[in-house]
Amino acid sequence: MEHSLILFHDNRQIFTSDEHWLYPLFELEAYLNSSVIPVGELFLRDKIAGKAAAALIARLGIRSCHIELLSERAIPIFEQYGVQYGYDQLVDHIQCRTEDLITDKMSMEDTYLFLRKRAGKVQGTTLTIDSLTVEISGKRILADLCLEIGRGEQLIIQGENGSGKTTLLRSILGLDKALKGSIKIGEEFVGSSEWLRNRVQTGYLNQESIRNNFPITASEVVAIGVSGIKISDSERDYHVELSMRKTGCFHLQHQMFHQLSGGEKQRVSLARCLCQNARLLLLDEPTSYLDEKGKDELGELLYDLSRNEAPTMLLVSHDAFWTEKLNWHRKTLKAGKLW
Amino acid sequence: MVELFTYPPILKGFIVLILTGFAFPITGVYLLRMNLLPLRFMLMHGAILGGALSLAMQVNPFVGTMAINLLLVLLMTRMSRSLKTDPGQLSAFFMVVSISLAFIFIYRFQVPAKDTLSLMWGSLYTLNNFEFAGILVFSLLLIVFQGVYRHQLRAVFFDSDIAKTSGVNEPAFYYAIILITAVTVAAAMKLIGALLLDALLLLPALIASYHAKSYRGMILWSSFWGGLFATVGFLLSLALELPASSTIAAFASVVFLILILSRKK
Numbered sequence: 001m002e003h004s005l006i007l008f009h010d011n012r013q014i015f016t017s018d019e020h021w022l023y024p025l026f027e028l029e030a031y032l033n034s035s036v037i038p039v040g041e042l043f044l045r046d047k048i049a050g051k052a053a054a055a056l057i058a059r060l061g062i063r064s065c066h067i068e069l070l071s072e073r074a075i076p077i078f079e080q081y082g083v084q085y086g087y088d089q090l091v092d093h094i095q096c097r098t099e100d101l102i103t104d105k106m107s108m109e110d111t112y113l114f115l116r117k118r119a120g121k122v123q124g125t126t127l128t129i130d131s132l133t134v135e136i137s138g139k140r141i142l143a144d145l146c147l148e149i150g151r152g153e154q155l156i157i158q159g160e161n162g163s164g165k166t167t168l169l170r171s172i173l174g175l176d177k178a179l180k181g182s183i184k185i186g187e188e189f190v191g192s193s194e195w196l197r198n199r200v201q202t203g204y205l206n207q208e209s210i211r212n213n214f215p216i217t218a219s220e221v222v223a224i225g226v227s228g229i230k231i232s233d234s235e236r237d238y239h240v241e242l243s244m245r246k247t248g249c250f251h252l253q254h255q256m257f258h259q260l261s262g263g264e265k266q267r268v269s270l271a272r273c274l275c276q277n278a279r280l281l282l283l284d285e286p287t288s289y290l291d292e293k294g295k296d297e298l299g300e301l302l303y304d305l306s307r308n309e310a311p312t313m314l315l316v317s318h319d320a321f322w323t324e325k326l327n328w329h330r331k332t333l334k335a336g337k338l339w
Numbered sequence: 340m341v342e343l344f345t346y347p348p349i350l351k352g353f354i355v356l357i358l359t360g361f362a363f364p365i366t367g368v369y370l371l372r373m374n375l376l377p378l379r380f381m382l383m384h385g386a387i388l389g390g391a392l393s394l395a396m397q398v399n400p401f402v403g404t405m406a407i408n409l410l411l412v413l414l415m416t417r418m419s420r421s422l423k424t425d426p427g428q429l430s431a432f433f434m435v436v437s438i439s440l441a442f443i444f445i446y447r448f449q450v451p452a453k454d455t456l457s458l459m460w461g462s463l464y465t466l467n468n469f470e471f472a473g474i475l476v477f478s479l480l481l482i483v484f485q486g487v488y489r490h491q492l493r494a495v496f497f498d499s500d501i502a503k504t505s506g507v508n509e510p511a512f513y514y515a516i517i518l519i520t521a522v523t524v525a526a527a528m529k530l531i532g533a534l535l536l537d538a539l540l541l542l543p544a545l546i547a548s549y550h551a552k553s554y555r556g557m558i559l560w561s562s563f564w565g566g567l568f569a570t571v572g573f574l575l576s577l578a579l580e581l582p583a584s585s586t587i588a589a590f591a592s593v594v595f596l597i598l599i600l601s602r603k604k
Contacts, residue, residue, distance in 0.1 A: 173500070175504075199504060204500065206498070206501065208498055212498060214496060214497055215553060216497060216554045217553040220555070224493060224505055226490075227494040227502070228494070228507045229506060254552075272505075276505055
């Protein structure tokens with residue numbers, strides 16, 4: 001087979017890919033998303049397939065395929081989702097770390113999200129903090145703090161009031177200067193000229209926005225996300241509408257921001273971050289001014305965000321009850337360090 | 340009344356007042372939003388220092404006032420940002436420094452105090468060609484600045500941290516806003532005087548803030564009210580043979596009062 005992946009419709013070759021690993025299947029996903037061909041009528045030929053490829057093939061809705069080198073671990077997935085398969089050679093397993101990382105406990109959607117993150121097919125970027133020390137007015141707030149968050153992952157940082165949670169976020173944003181240590185977002189060190197050029201990749205939901213009483217409409221707030229880049233008004237409107245629709249607040253576009261409920265304000269603020277295409281999202285006590293309904297809505301919104309665009313998210317909060325419901329990884333900030 | 344416009348000083352005053360009437364309230368929005376109200380008092384006192392210095396050195400007081408005000412706002416902003424001190428507190432400090440230096444100059448160089456303080460009253464009909472052209476050009480530049488950078492300004496006014504994280508060069512815009520405020524106050528003092536300049540600067544922005552529902556609306560309504568106050572106030576002053584500046588301020592105040600009372604109901 002000259003290509004790594006070939007797709008047929010009515011015995012006619014309609015798509016090929018020469019990429020490696022899972023990338024041909026992600027390319028195929030993009031192709032199918034833009035076409036109107038009934039997926040059930042397609043036939044796929046692939047060079048190698050293990051658990052991961054089988055999950056992606058099944059999720060795409062393809063019902064018939066031939067794999068040159070097939071892992072036995074893929075067969076239960078094909079059978080579970082009714083995918084007819086053929087192969088040239090069957091092996092116990094294929095040498096691929098990804099296959100080992102997919103557990104039986106993972107649902108199809110969890111597996112898909114996991115594979116997207118591994119393939120870098122999520123909006124999120126990495127965050128690496130090394131020996132960060134920050135002093136404010138001579139008082140040491142953060143001391144040799146280290147943290148690593150992977151692409152599209154989420155982390156909650158808990159801590160008492162005054163433990164330095166906001167200072168940590170402000171340091172990541174470059175708003176508070178570090179006395180020592182480094183912060184790296186993707187490949188860029190905070191404070192570097194490259195970081196300054198791409199500063200928009202970090203979105204920020206602060207507590208002050210909620211209290212803001214400036215006469216400004218919800219859509220104007222969302223448009224702030226693209227105020228640092230040069231785009232036409234029509235492009236701006238497009239990005240604003242898209243982001244507001246994604247967070248379910250498009251109907252609020254003409255309403256004054258300060259007249260919205262706390263939950264609606266957070267929706268609008270999240271839309272602002274999506275509008276700026278933020279790859280790292282920092283949320284500072286997002287439930288501070290929300291009632292129970294608002295908290296539930298925000299939780300759902302963050303869940304959707306973590307499954308779809310999947311930006312890397314770092315949330316600081318002292319609302320232990322609410323953060324528990326999010327089911328994200330958690331760390332506690334105490335004495336300037338993470339535990 | 341129409342024949343009055345055949346007099347160059349009146350025509351010149353009318354033209355400059357109409358344009359500034361529409362343009363200067365934009366600065367009022369900046370002042371309100373950035374909470375820079377004490378800055379006006381510093382600039383008024385700075386104008387007295389500028390005036391005293393200019394008279395002592397025999398240069399155009401308008402230029403001297405402008406230069407001192409620009410210097411003061413730059414110093415104040417630099418100190419406020421580097422020392423992380425409230426601009427209001429520093430404004431009060433520079434206000435005291437300015438007025439003390441002004442009186443030292445008045446005493447030392449025997450500048451007539453009356454001439455210096457007369458700068459506080461404004462003189463719409465005594466604009467020379469340089470002042471006339473300067474204020475017109477500045478007003479047009481202010482409108483262009485607002486139009487071109489409206490998105491970035493909106494971000495800065497909403498939240499300076501959010502603006503920075505959205506890729507806006509917030510410190511540059513802050514300095515620009517402060518400098519524009521300094522020039523606007525100096526120009527407005529020349530036109531309608533220090534004590535009445537809020538009729539052109541603040542009242543239109545304040546009224547707009549009560550009914551505008553968006554940032555765009557805030558700017559447009561401020562401009563509308565400022566233009567209305569300037570036009571109607573000027574025409575009323577000619578019709579009633581009253582000083583232009585105080586008629587504009589009185590008219591603006593009446594409109595403000597009516598709107599406030601109707602809002603309360």
